[in-house]
Each structure stands twice: as C-alpha cells, then as structure tokens.
Amino acid sequence: MTIIAALWLMPIGAPGDKIALILLSLFLTAGRTVKTVHDFICRSALLNCATCSSIAIAASWANSRYRLGGGPFHLAIASDWRGYPFPYEEWGFLPTGATWIEFCWTGALVDAILVGIGLFAARYFIGTTIGKAHTLILSTYSAVFTWLNVEGWLYGAPAFFIQGPNTIYDAIRQIQTATLGFPFVYLRSSGERSTWALLDNIAVGIVGWLFLYAVLRWARSSVTINPASEERRTRDQGP
Secondary structure, eight states: OHHHHHHHHOSSSOHHHHHHHHHHHHHHHOHHHHHHHHHHHHTOHHHHHHHHHHHHHHHHHHHHSOBOSOOSTTOOOSSEEEOSSSOOEEEEEOTTSOEEEEEOHHHHHHHHHHHHHHHHHHHHHHOOSSOHHHHHHHHHHHHHHHHHHHSOEETTEEGGGTOOTTOEEOHHHHHTTOEEOSSSOOEETTSOBOHHHHHHHHHHHHHHHHHHHHHHHHHHHHHHHHHHHHHHHHHHHOO
C-alpha cells in the first residue's frame, strides 16, 4: 500500500501513467498471481505468441500515436510529439501555416531498447513453448499493423514515407488529404469518424494474425516431420 500511495501522490506523470504503474506493481508483488498467470500462458503456444504480440501492439501504439503537448512523468514538451517514454519526433506550426519537424535518434534508440527489454522479459517469463522466429514474425506483424492504423496517411500513403525530419511542409495542403486507418479509413481530416471501419480494421488484424499463426505452426510441423521421414525412407532403401 505504501508503494501505491507513493506512485499516486508523486507530482509528475499523468493519471494514466500512475494507474499503469500501480497495476504493474500489484501484479509483480502478488507471487501467487504471477505463478498462476505464468502456468496458464505456458499451457498454450497460442497464448505464448499472443502475449508477445500484445507487448508489440502496446509499444507500437504508444510510440506511434500523436500527443498534443505535455509528456509522461518527468518530460514536459510544449510542441506536439511522438514516442514513449522518450519522444523521438517533435513538430509544431509556423506563423506561415507550415510545420516544422525534428527527429531525435537518441529517443528512438532508447524507446527501441525498452521495447526489446520488454519482449525479452516476456520470453523469459512465459518460456519457449514456440520458436523464437515465429514469435518475432507475429510480433512484427502486430506492431506494423498497429502502426498502419495509428500513423497518419497523406495522399494515400503513410506520412512516414512522405515527410522527413528537419524539413518544412505545407500543412494546409497536406491536412486536406490526411486520414487514419488501414485498410479502412476510420477518421478523415474533415472530422468524419467511422466506428465500424475501426472495428473492421481490428477484425482484419486479428484474422490476419490467426492465419499467420496457423501457417507458421504448419510450417514448423512440416520441418519437424520431414527429416524423420527422409531418414526412414533412406533406411528402407538400404545401401
């Protein structure tokens, strides 16, 4: 309880950050709960992969979504930014109506290292029920699909491939083509929202993940079976 009070009363950090830390501290301090969750996840290769993919989704969403001023914990940034917990991209508007963008490689590198630590910790926690390559592929798919739905789209392509750091852009012209959502647009620059399109994107992401999982499991079983079959065929044929 002392830790919870300290986290909640600390003068820095948004309420959401504090709640996340409190929940994490409660989970880690409850030994029986940790063991129960560990045993439950280890029973299924599907849950193994889903756990790592969930971390990838959370990391992709946290680092891709646009934040309008302010920062988590000790960070305080007046401009708009992206990156968590350390911003790697900042931008703002100029009096001419254009925008400026600045990319920080240090923030991007630290954020990437923290994501890697989180995935490594998850692998250590849940064990190795399924191959590391399969987990990596599914986690990458989850992160990329999430990014495509959080990243702004300009002229029908992700803004990442159109904009570059340290350059001034015509914000007024670009904002007219801005959309969010892949493969279905759920938010347009006019403010038009479509909840059904967002739900469709989530459904497409889940179905795609399950299909990829099934293909990887099938490929793994084929690789496992084929060497034995080849050895048996060679033995039957004789010298």
